[in-house]
Amino acid sequence: MIKANDPSLKSWIEVPPDSDFPIQNLPFGIFKTQSSSSRVGIAIGDQVLDMSILNKLGFLDDFKIDDSIFTNQYLNDFIELGKPLCRSIRQRVSNLLNVNNPELRDNKNAQYKVLNYMSNVQMQLPVKIGDYTDFYSDIERNIAAKVHTSSKAGISFRKHLPLGYNGRASSIVVSGTSFHRPKGQIKPFGSDLPVFDSTKQLDFGLEVAFIVGKQTPLGKTVSTATAEDHIFGLTLLNGWSAHDFHTPEDIQPGLFLSKRFITTISPWIVTLDALEPFRTQGCVQDPKVLPYLEYSGEKNIDINLEVSIQPENSDEHLISKSNCKNMYWTIEQQLAHLTSNGCNINIGDLIASRTICAQNTDSFGSMLELSLKEMKAIKLKDGSERKFINDNDTVIIRGYCEKNGVRIGFGEAKGKVLEALNS
Amino acid sequence: MIKANDPSLKSWIEVPPDSDFPIQNLPFGIFKTQSSSSRVGIAIGDQVLDMSILNKLGFLDDFKIDDSIFTNQYLNDFIELGKPLCRSIRQRVSNLLNVNNPELRDNKNAQYKVLNYMSNVQMQLPVKIGDYTDFYSDIERNIAAKVHTSSKAGISFRKHLPLGYNGRASSIVVSGTSFHRPKGQIKPFGSDLPVFDSTKQLDFGLEVAFIVGKQTPLGKTVSTATAEDHIFGLTLLNGWSAHDFHTPEDIQPGLFLSKRFITTISPWIVTLDALEPFRTQGCVQDPKVLPYLEYSGEKNIDINLEVSIQPENSDEHLISKSNCKNMYWTIEQQLAHLTSNGCNINIGDLIASRTICAQNTDSFGSMLELSLKEMKAIKLKDGSERKFINDNDTVIIRGYCEKNGVRIGFGEAKGKVLEALNS
Numbered sequence: 151m152i153k154a155n156d157p158s159l160k161s162w163i164e165v166p167p168d169s170d171f172p173i174q175n176l177p178f179g180i181f182k183t184q185s186s187s188s189r190v191g192i193a194i195g196d197q198v199l200d201m202s203i204l205n206k207l208g209f210l211d212d213f214k215i216d217d218s219i220f221t222n223q224y225l226n227d228f229i230e231l232g233k234p235l236c237r238s239i240r241q242r243v244s245n246l247l248n249v250n251n252p253e254l255r256d257n258k259n260a261q262y263k264v265l266n267y268m269s270n271v272q273m274q275l276p277v278k279i280g281d282y283t284d285f286y287s288d289i290e291r292n293i294a295a296k297v298h299t300s301s302k303a304g305i306s307f308r309k310h311l312p313l314g315y316n317g318r319a320s321s322i323v324v325s326g327t328s329f330h331r332p333k334g335q336i337k338p339f340g341s342d343l344p345v346f347d348s349t350k351q352l353d354f355g356l357e358v359a360f361i362v363g364k365q366t367p368l369g370k371t372v373s374t375a376t377a378e379d380h381i382f383g384l385t386l387l388n389g390w391s392a393h394d395f396h397t398p399e400d401i402q403p404g405l406f407l408s409k410r411f412i413t414t415i416s417p418w419i420v421t422l423d424a425l426e427p428f429r430t431q432g433c434v435q436d437p438k439v440l441p442y443l444e445y446s447g448e449k450n451i452d453i454n455l456e457v458s459i460q461p462e463n464s465d466e467h468l469i470s471k472s473n474c475k476n477m478y479w480t481i482e483q484q485l486a487h488l489t490s491n492g493c494n495i496n497i498g499d500l501i502a503s504r505t506i507c508a509q510n511t512d513s514f515g516s517m518l519e520l521s522l523k524e525m526k527a528i529k530l531k532d533g534s535e536r537k538f539i540n541d542n543d544t545v546i547i548r549g550y551c552e553k554n555g556v557r558i559g560f561g562e563a564k565g566k567v568l569e570a571l572n573s
Numbered sequence: 574m575i576k577a578n579d580p581s582l583k584s585w586i587e588v589p590p591d592s593d594f595p596i597q598n599l600p601f602g603i604f605k606t607q608s609s610s611s612r613v614g615i616a617i618g619d620q621v622l623d624m625s626i627l628n629k630l631g632f633l634d635d636f637k638i639d640d641s642i643f644t645n646q647y648l649n650d651f652i653e654l655g656k657p658l659c660r661s662i663r664q665r666v667s668n669l670l671n672v673n674n675p676e677l678r679d680n681k682n683a684q685y686k687v688l689n690y691m692s693n694v695q696m697q698l699p700v701k702i703g704d705y706t707d708f709y710s711d712i713e714r715n716i717a718a719k720v721h722t723s724s725k726a727g728i729s730f731r732k733h734l735p736l737g738y739n740g741r742a743s744s745i746v747v748s749g750t751s752f753h754r755p756k757g758q759i760k761p762f763g764s765d766l767p768v769f770d771s772t773k774q775l776d777f778g779l780e781v782a783f784i785v786g787k788q789t790p791l792g793k794t795v796s797t798a799t800a801e802d803h804i805f806g807l808t809l810l811n812g813w814s815a816h817d818f819h820t821p822e823d824i825q826p827g828l829f830l831s832k833r834f835i836t837t838i839s840p841w842i843v844t845l846d847a848l849e850p851f852r853t854q855g856c857v858q859d860p861k862v863l864p865y866l867e868y869s870g871e872k873n874i875d876i877n878l879e880v881s882i883q884p885e886n887s888d889e890h891l892i893s894k895s896n897c898k899n900m901y902w903t904i905e906q907q908l909a910h911l912t913s914n915g916c917n918i919n920i921g922d923l924i925a926s927r928t929i930c931a932q933n934t935d936s937f938g939s940m941l942e943l944s945l946k947e948m949k950a951i952k953l954k955d956g957s958e959r960k961f962i963n964d965n966d967t968v969i970i971r972g973y974c975e976k977n978g979v980r981i982g983f984g985e986a987k988g989k990v991l992e993a994l995n996s
Binding site (some may be wrong): 247280281310311314315317318319320323325327329330332334335343344345347368369383392395400404406408409410415427437440442466487488490491492493494495496571 | 694704725733734736737738739740741742743744745748750752753755756757766767768769791811813815818829830831833834836860864865910911913914915916917918919923
């Protein structure tokens with residue numbers, strides 16, 4: 151049997167060459183249609199495979215999966231089946247979609263029932279998220295270091311351990327969710343007294359996040375070597391922030407109200423299996439890390455990232471290209487660190503790596519980084535300028551891996567900013 | 574009908590005068606017995622009323638509650654019935670337990686089925702906690718200000734807004750749960766290089782927390798005037814910490830691994846209704862707060878708090894007495910602030926107020942505060958000394974209100990520290 155991520159695989163479903171979802175990807179998500187409730191889906195080309203109907207029609211009979219696993223508001227119950235079973239099911243779907251397999255290819259009636267065009271479905275939040283943790287994984291992000299830490303000490307400590315904080319799970323939403331510009335306490339320049347007003351410094355935050363796929367009990371640590379068993383897959387994440395809310399909060403531990411008003415994630419969870427061919431050598435970690443953070447092998451992932459702004463009634467404007475292969479800490483190290491104090495993890499926990507920026511000037515993970523680096527506003531195609539995100543702007547994050555003619559994409563994490571409410 | 578918190582009420586169940594659970598309290602919790610699965614209970618004296626059986630026997634027929642609400646692992650579904658209905662059910666239980674009501678008083682057979690001695694039940698985590706937020710509500714806690722903030726700015730900003738951070742929900746456990754001394758990166762004195770070792774500065778953190786009882790959608794704010802509608806009740810909370818993990822993390826936003834390894838809460842949720850008679854005038858807030866934080870009426874709560882340490886095979890030693898009536902920010906202000914940026918809240922969210930310490934020297938909310946204030950270790954009854962918490966120590970937090978001969982107690986938030994694991 152050919153592995154589900156083999157570059158030679160072809161599907162009988164036509165997949166455009168620039169599609170994020172070739173047969174090698176097969177990411178999981180939750181969708182509904184006008185006539186159906188929430189259910190588990192797999193993306194293939196510009197279509198979504200309905201796993202619930204696939205199961206009902208008997209194509210997954212070997213696995214004896216209760217339909218409630220697939221007719222579900224979240225992927226958590228599916229993920230709880232365990233990685234070996236989830237992997238086998240994904241492999242079975244790969245076989246069913248394979249150009250050489252007539253089972254579904256030659257059964258038009260079944261195809262009609264199990265496939266939906268993406269344009270006809272509404273993607274949902276894929277997992278019920280328990281806890282959300284946000285890491286700073288990029289040592290070189292010196293701008294952030296300057297802003298948030300007493301810089302030299304900050305850089306030095308970052309090389310001993312991944313720095314993170316607890317985020318807010320309730321306000322994590324799926325791509326496509328609009329939100330009103332948030333309000334908060336802002337200290338006007340030159341004044342000692344704060345005012346309560348809508349943010350004037352709304353920003354995006356380019357991040358990649360992974361979903362915990364296997365729980366641990368309290369007191370149990372996870373090693374870097376076994377971390378992969380606890381990671382189901384990855385999504386894109388926009389960690390929106392209101393920088394001017396920082397002012398009074400800089401002094402407190404935790405990015406609090408300036409961050410927790412909304413967080414946008416992409417709807418498809420790309421499995422670690424699909425990403426395996428894009429693993430790459432990580433950074434040289436100097437000074438040497440403590441034993442619980444040591445690891446071997448190629449553990450970074452070569453994912454191209456792009457951020458675009460689309461003003462109302464205007465074209466998209468690509469404002470940043472980046473890549474997460476330069477992350478200082480691997481996702482396995484993040485999980486080992488997170489659990490090093492015995493903190494338990496649950497299926498559906500979301501662990502993100504904060505804004506990634508490479509060395510070249512067109513690569514940055516937030517408007518703030520760009521402003522500080524370029525010392526000027528960005529000029530968009532429509533002639534307008536941006537230092538931060540305007541009302542009615544849509545920010546779109548995209549990500550994809552590419553190698554040997556195979557493109558494994560994440561889809562989009564997209565969010566539109568509406569004007570502040572008057573209340 | 575006499576209100577359920579009326580001091581004149583008496584139950585036909587004998588309640589010892591120093592009990593936390595007279596008929597005026599009737600807090601909610603989740604318990605199981607050797608022969609039964611998890612279910613909703615109400616504490617009365619030294620007994621627990623089984624709400625599931627009470628419902629099955631027809632005593633709650635007027636409310637037409639599905640039994641799955643009471644035969645449940647968590648209180649969330651019960652809370653979701655809404656405050657008016659929960660209040661009516663609690664009032665009905667008050668009537669059933671009233672000395673003048675023969676319904677249950679004279680029905681020995683039903684009593685036998687619905688009542689369990691506390692010593693025979695095992696209390697569970699009462700709610701499925703979504704997000705956990707921790708506030709610093711005490712302006713005067715200058716020791717903490719010195720540790721965590723650039724002190725003067727810290728104190729000044731604290732008077733404009735409640736400072737908080739996101740905690741970890743997964744590691745919140747019910748009273749009685751033991752845990753192993755956690756490990757983390759510690760920077761030995763005089764060294765630039767961290768080591769990975771068990772904490773030598775394990776501390777408790779005296780806190781009171783409230784449980785969100787009504788959700789809001791994303792973008793919706795909650796005013797101080799309506800906050801009470803969103804608060805189901807209060808519990809005690811021990812926010813354990815490992816101070817020596819702070820060293821490398823001080824520079825990062827958020828108390829992270831130093832705090833998230835475990836958090837202990839008491840099993841009974843005392844309703845706001847039961848606490849109503851103990852509302853008291855809050856602090857004078859100067860400077861004047863912004864309009865969204867303004868409130869009227871007596872909104873602090875006069876709750877006596879006590880912390881004891883019980884070494885292995887030794888007597889309890891009371892080490893601190895405190896009170897939460899001196900909190901600078903009311904719980905209603907905390908909720909208004911938390912939602913001021915449009916962040917949504919869910920039933921079961923836990924919002925805590927960090928360590929409370931009054932002015933007198935025997936009042937402090939952590940060993941660190943005591944050490945810094947007293948400049949010496951505490952001597953326990955058994956002759957041993959403590960600067961921090963030792964292995965095999967049990968820390969017990971208790972809380973109660975008292976007025977007009979009525980004592981409304983919270984029970985205990987108790988946790989025992991086991992030696993660090995070798996793994």
